[in-house]
Amino acid sequence: MSILDVVGPVMIGPSSSHTLGAIRIGRFVNRLLGEKPDSVVFYLCGSFSKTYKGHGTDRALLGGVLGMADDDENIKKSIEIASSTGLAFRFSAFENEEVHPNTVRIECQKNGILHDVWGASIGGGAINIFRVNGVECSLNGKAPVIFVVNRDVPGALSKILNKLEINVANLYLKRLNRLKLTAAAIIELDDAPSKKTLEELKKLDVVLELYYIPKIF
Amino acid sequence: MLFEDLKRLVNGTQLPLHEVVLSYEMLENGEDPQTLKNDLSKLLKIMLEISDKIYGKKFQTLTGLTGENGFLLSKVDDGLLGEFIHCAVVTAISMSENNASMGRIVACPTAGSCGVIPGIFYALKKIKKLDFETLLNGFIVAGGIGEIIAAKATISGAVSGCQAEIGTATAMAAAGLTYCMNGNIEMVESAASISLKSLMGLVCDPVGGFVEVPCVKRNGTAVGVAVVASQMALAGIESVIPFDEVVDAMKKVGKSLPESLKETALGGVASTPTARKILKDIIENLG
Numbered sequence: 001m002s003i004l005d006v007v008g009p010v011m012i013g014p015s016s017s018h019t020l021g022a023i024r025i026g027r028f029v030n031r032l033l034g035e036k037p038d039s040v041v042f043y044l045c046g047s048f049s050k051t052y053k054g055h056g057t058d059r060a061l062l063g064g065v066l067g068m069a070d071d072d073e074n075i076k077k078s079i080e081i082a083s084s085t086g087l088a089f090r091f092s093a094f095e096n097e098e099v100h101p102n103t104v105r106i107e108c109q110k111n112g113i114l115h116d117v118w119g120a121s122i123g124g125g126a127i128n129i130f131r132v133n134g135v136e137c138s139l140n141g142k143a144p145v146i147f148v149v150n151r152d153v154p155g156a157l158s159k160i161l162n163k164l165e166i167n168v169a170n171l172y173l174k175r176l177n178r179l180k181l182t183a184a185a186i187i188e189l190d191d192a193p194s195k196k197t198l199e200e201l202k203k204l205d206v207v208l209e210l211y212y213i214p215k216i217f
Numbered sequence: 218m219l220f221e222d223l224k225r226l227v228n229g230t231q232l233p234l235h236e237v238v239l240s241y242e243m244l245e246n247g248e249d250p251q252t253l254k255n256d257l258s259k260l261l262k263i264m265l266e267i268s269d270k271i272y273g274k275k276f277q278t279l280t281g282l283t284g285e286n287g288f289l290l291s292k293v294d295d296g297l298l299g300e301f302i303h304c305a306v307v308t309a310i311s312m313s314e315n316n317a318s319m320g321r322i323v324a325c326p327t328a329g330s331c332g333v334i335p336g337i338f339y340a341l342k343k344i345k346k347l348d349f350e351t352l353l354n355g356f357i358v359a360g361g362i363g364e365i366i367a368a369k370a371t372i373s374g375a376v377s378g379c380q381a382e383i384g385t386a387t388a389m390a391a392a393g394l395t396y397c398m399n400g401n402i403e404m405v406e407s408a409a410s411i412s413l414k415s416l417m418g419l420v421c422d423p424v425g426g427f428v429e430v431p432c433v434k435r436n437g438t439a440v441g442v443a444v445v446a447s448q449m450a451l452a453g454i455e456s457v458i459p460f461d462e463v464v465d466a467m468k469k470v471g472k473s474l475p476e477s478l479k480e481t482a483l484g485g486v487a488s489t490p491t492a493r494k495i496l497k498d499i500i501e502n503l504g
Contacts (some may be wrong), residue, residue, distance in 0.1 A: 001218075002246050003238070005251065006326045006363035006372060006389075007356075008260050013316030014279065014428040016328050045425070051501040054280050054427040056319045076319040122326075123373060 019057035021121025024062020038110035046101030049093035141216035239362035287311030309336030332436030333386035359393030370468035376419035377471025410456035411446035422477035422485025
């Protein structure tokens with residue numbers, strides 16, 4: 001507990017759970033892609049789906065996906081900005097009793113590749129990203145993350161981890177397709193990796209796709 | 218952190234309260250006091266800058282239920298409030314309406330209660346003409362009070378009702394105000410205690426769940442509570458119950474409040490016939 005948990009952050013209103021958390025989940029998607037997507041669908045669950053317009057959750061999510069900061073005053077105009085930049089977007093309600101009431105599933109496309117991120121705004125602006133492209137995880141946005149799709153062969157993971165000079169905080173694994181021999185790993189790190197490390201990782205023969213997501217806040 | 222600890226340290230070291238708060242943070246979290254002071258200085262500066270920008274303005278809020286209350290009050294001063302409270306209330310309501318219109322704010326302690334503390338500090342700057350350093354010292358003390366409540370209880374309306382949000386903001390504001398007015402540590406404690414006791418049991422009942430009714434006006438009236446509590450304490454009126462115990466009591470009250478009165482929009486003014494009708498209209502209008 002610190003004074004800074006009580007005073008601040010500087011943010012766009014009106015609600016830390018319905019606005020700030022939504023901006024941050026949206027920004028996770030922006031950082032995953034490294035830029036804004038070509039198209040995006042937001043599936044809103046529970047309280048998000050019932051109250052999103054009165055809380056500006058729609059504008060917050062879009063602003064985040066466009067890469068805006070927590071206190072960017074353009075968030076208010078994000079719908080207009082998204083339209084003017086040619087980003088196709090849609091909001092839709094979805095029922096799911098299993099997940100946190102303030103959950104959004106963001107399905108987006110960039111250069112023909114589909115991405116699917118599930119996140120919950122769990123209060124006070126804190127977030128929990130709990131599924132990325134089919135891999136279950138629990139990411140709070142405060143640590144750098146590497147998402148890697150690799151060949152599902154013996155030794156692949158150790159080759160990847162060996163390249164990292166930084167301590168791994170958490171590791172999430174999932175086999176994606178047994179026939180195509182693909183698997184995915186989400187590697188949560190204590191510190192940001194160097195550019196060189198990321199380049200070397202991309203060059204590994206076992207690495208098929210690699211995304212680096214810097215910390216969100 | 219306990220208020221008792223702060224009192225013991227102030228009496229033991231003879232250091233001013235704001236420095237004790239910063240040192241305590243270092244002992245607890247390893248935070249460098251100067252870095253923390255700089256961070257808080259930045260936040261206070263932003264808060265005062267935004268206050269300047271939004272004072273008495275009209276806003277287009279998300280639901281349209283509020284937006285011109287700060288403007289209305291800024292135009293009328295019948296002398297009932299006095300210059301200081303008038304300025305503080307206009308700031309608090311305007312800040313809260315700025316929040317409801319997706320404006321930039323400093324959550325303090327939360328977005329829903331973001332008006333009270335800027336209200337007091339902006340009035341201290343504008344009306345009392347206090348210098349920034351004095352304001353910052355008061356702001357640090359306010360932060361310490363907020364941290365005590367957050368650590369011992371909660372600052373979330375969904376957990377303990379509005380007493381934990383507006384109640385905390387008001388206790389912080391009253392403590393900061395008292396310190397800026399040269400109140401000693403006993404006076405600071407009394408001001409915070411009297412405020413929190415005055416708002417104990419306050420329920421979180423936002424119409425439709427939106428941070429507008431009754432939140433915006435509550436930010437305004439809470440400023441009055443903070444100023445009255447502070448002036449009482451500065452006059453030597455003591456809180457019979459120590460602050461730490463008031464916080465414990467607030468936490469217990471929060472536990473005994475039903476879920477309908479904790480941000481669910483199912484009770485309080487949120488469940489009145491008018492609220493239900495308004496909500497139906499809003500949903501139709503927003504589409």
